[in-house]
Amino acid sequence: MGEDFLPLKGYDHVELYVGNARQAAHFYEKVFGFRPVAKSGLETGIRDRACYVMEQGVVRLVFTSAYRPDHEIARHCALHGDGVKSIGLSVADVEQALAETRKRGATVLQPATVVKDDGGTFVTGTIKYAGDTVFRFVDRSRYGGLFAPGFRAIESPACASVGLAAIDHIVTNVHLGEMNFWANWFERIMGFRNLLHFSDKDISTEYSALMSKVVENGTGKIKFPINEPAEGKKKSQIDEYLDFYCGPGVQHIAMNTADICATVERLRSRGLDFLRVPDTYYDALPERVGEIDQDYRRIRELGILVDRDDDGYLLQIFTQPVQDRPTLFFEVIERHGSRGFGIGNFKALFVSLEREQALRGNL
Numbered sequence: 053m054g055e056d057f058l059p060l061k062g063y064d065h066v067e068l069y070v071g072n073a074r075q076a077a078h079f080y081e082k083v084f085g086f087r088p089v090a091k092s093g094l095e096t097g098i099r100d101r102a103c104y105v106m107e108q109g110v111v112r113l114v115f116t117s118a119y120r121p122d123h124e125i126a127r128h129c130a131l132h133g134d135g136v137k138s139i140g141l142s143v144a145d146v147e148q149a150l151a152e153t154r155k156r157g158a159t160v161l162q163p164a165t166v167v168k169d170d171g172g173t174f175v176t177g178t179i180k181y182a183g184d185t186v187f188r189f190v191d192r193s194r195y196g197g198l199f200a201p202g203f204r205a206i207e208s209p210a211c212a213s214v215g216l217a218a219i220d221h222i223v224t225n226v227h228l229g230e231m232n233f234w235a236n237w238f239e240r241i242m243g244f245r246n247l248l249h250f251s252d253k254d255i256s257t258e259y260s261a262l263m264s265k266v267v268e269n270g271t272g273k274i275k276f277p278i279n280e281p282a283e284g285k286k287k288s289q290i291d292e293y294l295d296f297y298c299g300p301g302v303q304h305i306a307m308n309t310a311d312i313c314a315t316v317e318r319l320r321s322r323g324l325d326f327l328r329v330p331d332t333y334y335d336a337l338p339e340r341v342g343e344i345d346q347d348y349r350r351i352r353e354l355g356i357l358v359d360r361d362d363d364g365y366l367l368q369i370f371t372q373p374v375q376d377r378p379t380l381f382f383e384v385i386e387r388h389g390s391r392g393f394g395i396g397n398f399k400a401l402f403v404s405l406e407r408e409q410a411l412r413g414n415l
């Protein structure tokens with residue numbers, strides 16, 4: 053394998069465009085345990101958008117709303133609803149990241165932009181990804197201020213974390229027939245490699261199916277599964293997403309925890325809703341995955357899923373969509389050696405997903 057032409061240091065942040073950033077920030081603080089860190093808006097001299105930066109572990113989410121209707125952010129929200137606009141990737145050299153990806157065919161939407169304030173120098177640049185989603189390269193190595201120039205600290209009482217530590221992976225849904233295009237795009241443009249491939253034989257129920265490919269970057273730190281719908285008797289969950297998001301976009305963000313039982317217990321007590329698999333799932337579980345460090349009874353009570361592969365096992369759980377449209381949701385994951393995505397859970401999960409989809413009249 054050649055040299056990594058796009059060395060990525062990790063995720064910098066994920067920015068969501070939302071209808072009401074103040075209320076979104078409140079939800080992510082009170083329910084998800086994110087700490088409000090910084091804000092920009094009218095009071096900091098930014099006239100077109102309000103922006104809240106929230107952190108937990110090394111996960112950094114940014115919520116942004118437009119002040120007026122004739123604004124790109126407002127149009128984005130009108131079309132897609134609340135959703136992920138930008139995936140921020142940390143690089144040592146934004147100029148070089150743009151040059152390397154442009155050379156290979158990326159569409160540069162924002163050339164390297166240098167902003168300075170008392171905190172130092174902050175550099176970003178943006179390329180187009182699927183649909184209206186973008187990748188933003190960020191170099192904050194010479195910046196010591198809050199999130200970015202133009203932001204002010206949010207004074208807020210201590211916020212109780214639920215133990216979310218880092219982003220594990222970010223999943224994109226694309227249209228039928230586009231998965232291979234995007235998997236190749238990651239290889240060609242970003243220097244990622246193809247890690248896994250799930251066919252509709254692996255991921256199907258009686259009614260609907262999907263196909264998935266997972267790409268990862270040179271260091272293996274950054275993983276992007278890409279889903280496309282497959283032909284089934286009824287409408288696939290991916291079709292439902294594409295319908296309601298009005299195009300491709302981020303389906304879920306998975307976040308790691310060191311203690312999934314404690315994390316899920318806290319999230320449930322704060323009112324977060326999770327997908328429930330049929331109770332029969334748990335009857336066969338000890339036999340399927342063998343011995344684990346966690347108590348099976350507690351796993352069952354909390355509705356956590358377990359899967360094992362050659363490298364170890366993982367525990368995971370999926371939230372319900374976090375807005376009215378059945379689009380973006382979150383996953384909480386605890387890994388014990390396994391580098392997979394819980395394929396052994398897919399069938400049970402999709403039966404549950406379809407039950408919810410049917411309740412929405414979308415199956």
Ligand code: FE2
Pocket residue numbers: 221223304306383393
């Ligand atoms: Fe996932």
